[in-house]
Amino acid sequence: MENKTEMNVGEISVMSDEDVILARQRVRLQAQETGFTLLNQTKLVTAVSELARNLVVHARGGKVSVFKTKAGDKTGLKVVFEDKGPGIPDVERAMQEGFSTIGSMGLGLKGAKRLVDEFDIKSFPGKGTTVTITKWL
Amino acid sequence: MSEVTILKMGENIIVPIQVELHDRAALKLQEDILKKIEETGSSGLIIDVSAVSVVDSFLGRLLGETAKMAGLIGAETVLVGMKKEVVITLIQLGMVIKDLHTAINIEDGMALLERLKSGKSARIGSLNGK
Numbered sequence: 001m002e003n004k005t006e007m008n009v010g011e012i013s014v015m016s017d018e019d020v021i022l023a024r025q026r027v028r029l030q031a032q033e034t035g036f037t038l039l040n041q042t043k044l045v046t047a048v049s050e051l052a053r054n055l056v057v058h059a060r061g062g063k064v065s066v067f068k069t070k071a072g073d074k075t076g077l078k079v080v081f082e083d084k085g086p087g088i089p090d091v092e093r094a095m096q097e098g099f100s101t102i103g104s105m106g107l108g109l110k111g112a113k114r115l116v117d118e119f120d121i122k123s124f125p126g127k128g129t130t131v132t133i134t135k136w137l
Numbered sequence: 138m139s140e141v142t143i144l145k146m147g148e149n150i151i152v153p154i155q156v157e158l159h160d161r162a163a164l165k166l167q168e169d170i171l172k173k174i175e176e177t178g179s180s181g182l183i184i185d186v187s188a189v190s191v192v193d194s195f196l197g198r199l200l201g202e203t204a205k206m207a208g209l210i211g212a213e214t215v216l217v218g219m220k221k222e223v224v225i226t227l228i229q230l231g232m233v234i235k236d237l238h239t240a241i242n243i244e245d246g247m248a249l250l251e252r253l254k255s256g257k258s259a260r261i262g263s264l265n266g267k
Contacts, residue, residue: 017159024157024191042191042222046230049193053160111194111230 004071006078014052015061023052023064027079030066034077035137043115044077044135050108051081051131059085059129069134076117076136087125095121141166143173149181149250150174150212151243155188160195167203174212181250182207185243187218194232201234213253214238217246 009030012023027048031041048064055062062083069078088094095109109131113119118134141158144151150173158166174182184200186192192200204214215238227234238253240246 017161021157021159028190039222039225042220042226043229045191046193046226049191049195050230053193053195108194111232114229114231115226 005069007068008065009068010066012064012066013061014055014064016056020049020052020056024049026064027066027077030068030077031135034068034075036077036135040135040137044079044133047112047115047133047135048079050112051079051133054108054131055081055083055085059083062128074136076134078132078134081131081133082128083130084128087127087129088121088123089125091121091123141169143169145173145177145179148179149183149247150177150179151183151185153185153188157191158196163196163199167199167206170203171206171210174207174210179212180254181247182212182214183217183243183246183250184214185217185246186223187220187242189223190220192219192223192227194230197227197230197232197234201237204237213250213257215240215246215249215253217241217243 010026012019012026014020014023024045028041028045031044036044052064055064062081062085065080065082067078067080069076095113109121112133116133116135118132120132121129123129141152141154141156144153150170152166152170170182173179182204184203200216204216207214217240219239238249240249
Protein backbone atom coordinates (compact mmCIF):
# COMPACT_ATOMS: atom_id res chain seq x y z
CA MET A 1 0.00 0.00 0.00
CA GLU A 2 1.48 3.31 -1.08
CA ASN A 3 2.27 5.88 1.53
CA LYS A 4 0.39 9.04 0.59
CA THR A 5 0.83 12.38 2.35
CA GLU A 6 -0.56 15.80 1.63
CA MET A 7 0.35 19.20 2.97
CA ASN A 8 -1.73 22.30 2.41
CA VAL A 9 0.58 25.03 1.14
CA GLY A 10 -1.93 27.67 0.16
CA GLU A 11 -5.54 28.75 -0.17
CA ILE A 12 -6.73 31.52 -2.41
CA SER A 13 -10.21 32.92 -2.63
CA VAL A 14 -10.87 33.65 -6.29
CA MET A 15 -13.64 36.17 -6.90
CA SER A 16 -12.26 38.38 -9.65
CA ASP A 17 -9.94 38.52 -12.65
CA GLU A 18 -7.14 39.79 -10.42
CA ASP A 19 -7.53 36.80 -8.11
CA VAL A 20 -6.95 34.47 -11.06
CA ILE A 21 -3.53 36.06 -11.48
CA LEU A 22 -2.90 35.68 -7.74
CA ALA A 23 -3.74 31.98 -7.91
CA ARG A 24 -1.39 31.54 -10.87
CA GLN A 25 1.43 33.29 -9.10
CA ARG A 26 0.99 31.28 -5.91
CA VAL A 27 0.99 28.00 -7.79
CA ARG A 28 3.98 29.05 -9.86
CA LEU A 29 5.94 29.81 -6.69
CA GLN A 30 5.06 26.42 -5.24
CA ALA A 31 5.91 24.70 -8.50
CA GLN A 32 9.30 26.38 -8.57
CA GLU A 33 9.99 25.44 -4.97
CA THR A 34 8.90 21.86 -5.56
CA GLY A 35 11.40 21.63 -8.40
CA PHE A 36 9.25 21.35 -11.52
CA THR A 37 10.94 21.99 -14.87
CA LEU A 38 10.02 25.29 -16.51
CA LEU A 39 7.89 23.41 -19.04
CA ASN A 40 5.91 21.61 -16.36
CA GLN A 41 5.57 24.82 -14.35
CA THR A 42 4.10 26.48 -17.43
CA LYS A 43 1.70 23.60 -18.06
CA LEU A 44 0.50 23.50 -14.46
CA VAL A 45 0.07 27.27 -14.15
CA THR A 46 -1.76 27.41 -17.48
CA ALA A 47 -4.15 24.68 -16.28
CA VAL A 48 -4.65 26.67 -13.07
CA SER A 49 -5.44 29.75 -15.15
CA GLU A 50 -8.14 27.93 -17.11
CA LEU A 51 -9.76 26.39 -14.03
CA ALA A 52 -9.54 29.47 -11.82
CA ARG A 53 -11.13 31.52 -14.59
CA ASN A 54 -14.11 29.13 -14.61
CA LEU A 55 -14.67 29.98 -10.94
CA VAL A 56 -15.04 33.65 -11.81
CA VAL A 57 -16.87 33.34 -15.11
CA HIS A 58 -19.25 30.48 -14.36
CA ALA A 59 -19.62 30.30 -10.59
CA ARG A 60 -19.43 33.82 -9.13
CA GLY A 61 -16.21 32.90 -7.38
CA GLY A 62 -14.69 29.99 -5.51
CA LYS A 63 -11.68 28.66 -3.66
CA VAL A 64 -8.35 27.37 -4.89
CA SER A 65 -6.37 25.11 -2.52
CA VAL A 66 -2.82 23.99 -3.16
CA PHE A 67 -1.32 20.85 -1.66
CA LYS A 68 2.14 19.42 -1.78
CA THR A 69 1.59 15.71 -2.26
CA LYS A 70 3.74 12.61 -1.96
CA ALA A 71 2.79 9.09 -3.00
CA GLY A 72 5.44 6.44 -2.67
CA ASP A 73 8.53 8.07 -4.11
CA LYS A 74 6.57 10.52 -6.26
CA THR A 75 6.34 14.20 -5.32
CA GLY A 76 3.88 16.61 -6.83
CA LEU A 77 1.36 19.39 -6.47
CA LYS A 78 -2.38 18.98 -6.15
CA VAL A 79 -4.66 21.94 -6.82
CA VAL A 80 -8.35 21.91 -5.94
CA PHE A 81 -10.92 24.31 -7.41
CA GLU A 82 -14.17 24.49 -5.46
CA ASP A 83 -17.25 26.54 -6.13
CA LYS A 84 -20.87 26.71 -5.07
CA GLY A 85 -22.03 27.62 -8.54
CA PRO A 86 -24.79 26.17 -10.69
CA GLY A 87 -22.91 22.93 -11.32
CA ILE A 88 -22.53 21.16 -14.66
CA PRO A 89 -25.54 19.05 -15.73
CA ASP A 90 -23.61 16.94 -18.26
CA VAL A 91 -19.96 16.72 -17.23
CA GLU A 92 -19.03 14.32 -20.02
CA ARG A 93 -20.37 16.63 -22.67
CA ALA A 94 -18.70 19.65 -21.05
CA MET A 95 -15.42 17.77 -21.22
CA GLN A 96 -15.86 16.97 -24.92
CA GLU A 97 -16.43 20.54 -26.06
CA GLY A 98 -13.49 22.13 -27.75
CA PHE A 99 -12.49 25.69 -28.36
CA SER A 100 -15.06 26.18 -31.05
CA THR A 101 -17.64 26.89 -28.41
CA ILE A 102 -16.69 30.24 -26.96
CA GLY A 103 -17.92 30.79 -23.44
CA SER A 104 -18.48 27.14 -22.71
CA MET A 105 -16.99 25.59 -19.63
CA GLY A 106 -15.49 22.84 -21.77
CA LEU A 107 -12.90 25.32 -22.93
CA GLY A 108 -11.05 25.11 -19.67
CA LEU A 109 -11.75 21.54 -18.63
CA LYS A 110 -10.60 19.59 -21.67
CA GLY A 111 -7.47 21.66 -22.15
CA ALA A 112 -6.52 21.68 -18.48
CA LYS A 113 -6.86 17.90 -18.31
CA ARG A 114 -4.28 17.50 -21.06
CA LEU A 115 -1.75 19.58 -19.17
CA VAL A 116 -1.77 17.62 -15.93
CA ASP A 117 -1.29 14.01 -14.80
CA GLU A 118 -4.47 13.49 -12.82
CA PHE A 119 -7.80 15.20 -13.29
CA ASP A 120 -11.02 14.70 -11.36
CA ILE A 121 -14.29 16.56 -11.51
CA LYS A 122 -17.34 16.28 -9.32
CA SER A 123 -20.34 18.41 -10.05
CA PHE A 124 -23.79 18.59 -8.57
CA PRO A 125 -26.31 20.74 -10.44
CA GLY A 126 -27.56 23.39 -8.06
CA LYS A 127 -24.84 22.71 -5.50
CA GLY A 128 -21.44 23.32 -7.07
CA THR A 129 -18.37 21.86 -8.70
CA THR A 130 -15.00 20.60 -7.48
CA VAL A 131 -12.13 20.07 -9.88
CA THR A 132 -8.93 18.42 -8.64
CA ILE A 133 -5.72 18.32 -10.64
CA THR A 134 -2.38 16.74 -9.80
CA LYS A 135 0.95 17.10 -11.49
CA TRP A 136 3.91 14.95 -10.51
CA LEU A 137 7.53 16.04 -10.74
CA MET B 138 -2.86 49.22 -12.14
CA SER B 139 0.22 49.09 -14.33
CA GLU B 140 -0.35 49.94 -17.97
CA VAL B 141 1.20 48.33 -21.00
CA THR B 142 3.13 50.85 -23.09
CA ILE B 143 2.22 51.10 -26.75
CA LEU B 144 5.14 52.44 -28.75
CA LYS B 145 5.01 54.01 -32.18
CA MET B 146 7.99 53.41 -34.44
CA GLY B 147 7.56 54.89 -37.87
CA GLU B 148 4.71 53.11 -39.61
CA ASN B 149 4.50 50.47 -36.90
CA ILE B 150 3.15 50.01 -33.41
CA ILE B 151 5.14 47.93 -30.92
CA VAL B 152 3.52 46.51 -27.81
CA PRO B 153 5.83 44.80 -25.30
CA ILE B 154 3.74 42.90 -22.77
CA GLN B 155 5.77 43.07 -19.56
CA VAL B 156 3.15 42.36 -16.93
CA GLU B 157 0.77 39.51 -16.14
CA LEU B 158 -2.53 40.51 -17.68
CA HIS B 159 -5.79 39.48 -16.16
CA ASP B 160 -8.74 39.11 -18.51
CA ARG B 161 -10.12 42.64 -18.13
CA ALA B 162 -6.67 44.19 -18.55
CA ALA B 163 -6.10 42.11 -21.68
CA LEU B 164 -9.38 43.28 -23.18
CA LYS B 165 -8.50 46.90 -22.38
CA LEU B 166 -5.10 46.42 -24.02
CA GLN B 167 -6.78 45.11 -27.16
CA GLU B 168 -8.98 48.20 -27.23
CA ASP B 169 -6.01 50.53 -26.68
CA ILE B 170 -4.00 48.86 -29.44
CA LEU B 171 -6.77 49.21 -31.98
CA LYS B 172 -7.36 52.81 -30.96
CA LYS B 173 -3.65 53.59 -31.43
CA ILE B 174 -3.59 51.96 -34.87
CA GLU B 175 -6.60 54.02 -35.86
CA GLU B 176 -5.15 57.28 -34.46
CA THR B 177 -1.76 56.84 -36.10
CA GLY B 178 -2.79 55.08 -39.29
CA SER B 179 -0.11 52.49 -38.63
CA SER B 180 0.28 49.66 -41.10
CA GLY B 181 2.11 47.27 -38.78
CA LEU B 182 1.70 45.85 -35.28
CA ILE B 183 4.28 43.95 -33.29
CA ILE B 184 3.20 42.28 -30.08
CA ASP B 185 6.21 41.25 -28.02
CA VAL B 186 5.37 38.36 -25.70
CA SER B 187 8.94 37.44 -24.78
CA ALA B 188 8.25 38.37 -21.15
CA VAL B 189 4.98 36.43 -20.97
CA SER B 190 5.32 33.13 -19.13
CA VAL B 191 1.72 31.96 -19.34
CA VAL B 192 -0.61 32.19 -22.32
CA ASP B 193 -3.89 30.42 -21.66
CA SER B 194 -6.87 29.93 -23.95
CA PHE B 195 -8.27 33.38 -23.17
CA LEU B 196 -5.08 35.27 -23.96
CA GLY B 197 -4.35 33.02 -26.92
CA ARG B 198 -7.73 33.73 -28.43
CA LEU B 199 -7.41 37.44 -27.64
CA LEU B 200 -4.06 37.70 -29.43
CA GLY B 201 -5.50 35.99 -32.50
CA GLU B 202 -8.54 38.24 -32.48
CA THR B 203 -6.44 41.38 -32.06
CA ALA B 204 -4.44 40.46 -35.15
CA LYS B 205 -7.63 39.89 -37.11
CA MET B 206 -9.10 43.20 -35.95
CA ALA B 207 -5.85 45.04 -36.72
CA GLY B 208 -5.99 43.53 -40.20
CA LEU B 209 -9.46 44.95 -40.73
CA ILE B 210 -8.17 48.45 -40.01
CA GLY B 211 -5.15 48.07 -42.26
CA ALA B 212 -2.35 46.76 -40.07
CA GLU B 213 -0.41 43.51 -40.42
CA THR B 214 0.45 41.82 -37.11
CA VAL B 215 3.47 39.81 -36.03
CA LEU B 216 3.71 38.12 -32.64
CA VAL B 217 7.30 37.98 -31.43
CA GLY B 218 9.28 36.14 -28.81
CA MET B 219 6.85 33.47 -27.72
CA LYS B 220 8.62 31.23 -25.19
CA LYS B 221 9.02 27.63 -26.28
CA GLU B 222 7.34 26.44 -23.06
CA VAL B 223 4.35 28.60 -23.92
CA VAL B 224 4.25 27.25 -27.48
CA ILE B 225 4.36 23.65 -26.30
CA THR B 226 1.67 24.30 -23.72
CA LEU B 227 -0.65 26.07 -26.18
CA ILE B 228 -0.42 23.16 -28.62
CA GLN B 229 -1.09 20.67 -25.86
CA LEU B 230 -3.96 22.82 -24.63
CA GLY B 231 -5.45 22.25 -28.05
CA MET B 232 -5.30 25.91 -28.98
CA VAL B 233 -4.98 26.62 -32.65
CA ILE B 234 -4.07 30.24 -33.33
CA LYS B 235 -4.61 30.42 -37.05
CA ASP B 236 -3.28 33.04 -39.41
CA LEU B 237 -1.01 34.61 -36.84
CA HIS B 238 2.44 35.53 -38.07
CA THR B 239 5.27 34.98 -35.64
CA ALA B 240 8.95 35.82 -35.29
CA ILE B 241 11.69 35.12 -32.81
CA ASN B 242 12.43 38.72 -31.91
CA ILE B 243 11.44 42.31 -32.71
CA GLU B 244 14.12 42.70 -35.39
CA ASP B 245 12.96 39.64 -37.30
CA GLY B 246 9.38 40.73 -36.63
CA MET B 247 9.96 44.11 -38.30
CA ALA B 248 11.56 42.41 -41.31
CA LEU B 249 8.59 40.06 -41.60
CA LEU B 250 6.21 43.00 -41.32
CA GLU B 251 7.86 44.69 -44.29
CA ARG B 252 7.61 41.51 -46.37
CA LEU B 253 3.94 41.11 -45.43
CA LYS B 254 3.18 44.72 -46.29
CA SER B 255 4.93 44.63 -49.66
CA GLY B 256 3.26 41.31 -50.42
CA LYS B 257 -0.11 42.93 -49.78
CA SER B 258 0.47 45.93 -52.06
CA ALA B 259 1.81 43.65 -54.80
CA ARG B 260 -1.44 41.66 -54.73
CA ILE B 261 -3.53 44.84 -54.88
CA GLY B 262 -1.36 46.06 -57.74
CA SER B 263 -2.02 42.98 -59.86
CA LEU B 264 -5.77 43.18 -59.23
CA ASN B 265 -5.79 46.74 -60.55
CA GLY B 266 -3.73 45.67 -63.55
CA LYS B 267 -6.42 43.23 -64.61
